[in-house]
Amino acid sequence: MAEVPEIETLRRDLDREVGGKRIKTVEVPGSGVIPRHTNKKQFSGLLEGTKINSIVRRDLLLVAKLDSGDALVMDIHGGGQLRRHAAKDAVDKATKVVVTFTQGGQLRAVDESGNLELFVVPFDQLAEAVPALATLGVDVLDEPVSWTVFGERILRHRGTKLRALLLDRTVVAGVGPVYADEILHASGLRPDRDVSSLSTQEIRRFFRALVETLHEAAKHRGVTTSDGQYADLTGKPGGWTEQLQVFERDGQACLRCRGVVSKVRQANKTVYLCEACQV
Ligand SMILES: [Zn+2]
Numbered sequence: 719m720a721e722v723p724e725i726e727t728l729r730r731d732l733d734r735e736v737g738g739k740r741i742k743t744v745e746v747p748g749s750g751v752i753p754r755h756t757n758k759k760q761f762s763g764l765l766e767g768t769k770i771n772s773i774v775r776r777d778l779l780l781v782a783k784l785d786s787g788d789a790l791v792m793d794i795h796g797g798g799q800l801r802r803h804a805a806k807d808a809v810d811k812a813t814k815v816v817v818t819f820t821q822g823g824q825l826r827a828v829d830e831s832g833n834l835e836l837f838v839v840p841f842d843q844l845a846e847a848v849p850a851l852a853t854l855g856v857d858v859l860d861e862p863v864s865w866t867v868f869g870e871r872i873l874r875h876r877g878t879k880l881r882a883l884l885l886d887r888t889v890v891a892g893v894g895p896v897y898a899d900e901i902l903h904a905s906g907l908r909p910d911r912d913v914s915s916l917s918t919q920e921i922r923r924f925f926r927a928l929v930e931t932l933h934e935a936a937k938h939r940g941v942t943t944s945d946g947q948y949a950d951l952t953g954k955p956g957g958w959t960e961q962l963q964v965f966e967r968d969g970q971a972c973l974r975c976r977g978v979v980s981k982v983r984q985a986n987k988t989v990y991l992c993e994a995c996q997v
Contacts, residue, residue: 719943720940721778721897722777722891722893722932723936723941725778725779726775726940727936728780728800729774729775732773735822735825736773736782737772738771739821740768741769741770741819741820742820744761744815744818746758746816747814747815748814748815751814751835751836752835755837761838764788765817768786768788769784770783771785776844776848776851776854777850777851779791779793781841781844789839789840791836791847793836794827796833797833797834798814798829798831798834798947799827799829799953800826800828801825802823802826802951802952805818812829812830813826815827815836853888854888855871855890856868856889856891857890857892858928858929859892865921869921872913873913876912876914877914879911879913879985880910881909881984884897884901884902885898893928895988897931899964900963900965901928902927903963903990903995904927905920905927906923908991908996934958934961935956935958938957941958941961942959944966964990964991965990968980969981972992975992976994977994977995979991979992980992
């Protein structure tokens with residue numbers, strides 16, 4: 719699983735590595751990775767000969783903007799990896815797509831999870847192709863938002879628990895189970911606190927924790943959890959992994975207080991928290 723700090727890390731790397739490069743050929747040795755296309759040739763035909771102008775991110779989707787007006791959308795948040803390779807490098811058997819550039823090697827999509835998906839759409843029709851993007855909430859790594867605007871937005875969700883709020887993509891973009899637990903620990907708030915119970919000071923703290931946690935994690939290239947799914951373009955795991963405060967740290971000491979991190983079930987989900995310093 720990858721969340722917004724990992725996808726943003728890939729976006730920055732891809733923009734630097736393949737932005738401005740022209741696609742020579744596209745091969746699809748794997749199956750099941752382009753379900754929106756009628757066949758491999760139709761998919762390749764939309765890409766070959768085009769130039770990647772830049773890479774942008776929409777929620778957890780990586781979007782390569784092409785000079786044809788189309789976009790190559792890469793969805794790896796549920797699994798799979800993107801790798802830079804020289805054409806002569808051995809091809810891993812889990813390789814699903816190989817994009818060869820006229821200059822500067824290849825970009826390969828590798829996946830054993832079955833969750834990786836790639837597709838091409840006209841860039842201006844992306845929201846129709848992915849309807850959830852039309853109702854996307856605040857994306858703090860994409861544009862700055864003030865805590866007062868954030869506060870107004872979350873107070874529309876009275877009756878919702880904080881962890882569920884963080885996972886609601888119409889409220890906050892790109893947050894999954896890892897960063898939901900980390901943000902709540904950083905704010906000193908319990909995952910099952912109700913939005914309506916927050917004081918003004920707590921809303922500010924919650925907002926600051928959201929922004930700082932995601933920015934710091936992205937700056938340090940995200941995390942690779944025990945599923946081992948996430949890696950960068952060179953195959954390296956996320957550099958923020960060691961900085962996790964609660965996620966998958968049950969039974970270990972809380973780094974902020976003298977408590978012990980717990981793993982509990984809440985609303986049918988596994989949640990990591992410190993019962994001592996989250997109130
Ligand atoms: Zn603690």
